Amino acid sequence: MRKFACPSCGADVVFRSAQSVYAVCAYCQSMVVRTDVDVTSLGVMAALPDDMSPLQLGTGGMFDGQSFTIIGRLKIGWSDGLWNEWHMLMDDGREGWIGEAQGFFSVSLEAEENSWGGVREALERCRPLLEGNETGAAGIRPGFSVTINGVQLRAVDIKLATCLGSEGELPFAAPKGRRTVSIDCVGADGEFATLEHDGKEASAYLGRYLEWDALRFSNLRPLEGW
Template sequence: MEDKFNCTCTHSISIRKNVTVSIACPFCRNLYCLVNDEIIKTSTLKPIMEDVSPLKINGEGILESKEFRITGRQQIIYHSSYKNLWSATYKSGEHFQIGESYGTYSIIKEVSAQVSPNKFRNLKVGKEIELAPKHSFYVNGIHEMKELTAEGDFPMPIILQTRCLSIELSNNKFEFAIINIYGDNDLKISSGYFLNFEDFSFKNIRNLNGWI
């Protein structure tokens, strides 16, 4: 079910009722956040950096026999690399993210983090860390986010703080975790696993030579 509102640029924007939390205007790049049924402009986003991703908003796919649709993209730019986080929703309403980085794909979900960010601030590449009992990972990358931009519709707030430390972890089970520390006290931990592009059974994606 959808509602509509008018952006300050006068274009009409559709939002998913009781689902949308953040949305970017596709015409002027204004970012809005829905708070207690009030639509608030929070910032103006920079343009998405053009890349050769075959994915796009409203692209569809099937994963584990469940159909999903892509609703938004966050593009995270580090000092020497970047990655896309595609927001996707199953028909049941369950949300997940598709990670995309230089042709590798993954499923990502946020997990509960009842721990202080200080536990992770002094990690080094190669160090082993246990995030859950008998569930260990190794640090394989530590990056400071340079900037973030986005397009589309999201069921969660889009955090635009540029002060973000991102710690990437992996193990020998094709699993990984990402620890993001925003500012001094805001901590988000996500976990997931890698998949091949073909595993998503994508359709309605960009017509790039070699992909479809």
């Protein structure tokens, strides 16, 4: 864990993960980027829209026999709704994401590009969505297959997603308005994957859907009725 003074307000900005490069100051909402010796402010982040999620920064849980702590969040919007992506740090040092949408949860870890089969090609075909090319986007449909870590998955949803705000530690800069092409895929045995492209970088995350009780959450946000 490393601690820096926020360049904007002087408050402590803590990086729990060695892989986290960006963080949002909890006091002034400035996004800061970490170098080897210092941090630099990238500007003030927008306030996160209110929601009824019971999760929060500092929420703990269990996944695959490993404890984890939530250290960051993205609030994502698209044409039909919103969802949360919670950045988690596991006790063994691995990082992942908990997707939370309408009471459903998925946990996924980033897959190395050398394990991809057809992922980059699929994202390139969907690039017109990101570029606002309505003619080029007209024929983009789910149903195609990709392979990640030897698992075959079928694309079931393709959308243009926009970051509405972020907090905590993140492995990449996520200012309000950041847009990504997002492709959700499922496997025959319950596997789940998300493919993303922001116009510069492509990523693939592989995991599975889980029930609330399986994640054994702790330190939840107090909500009336819970």
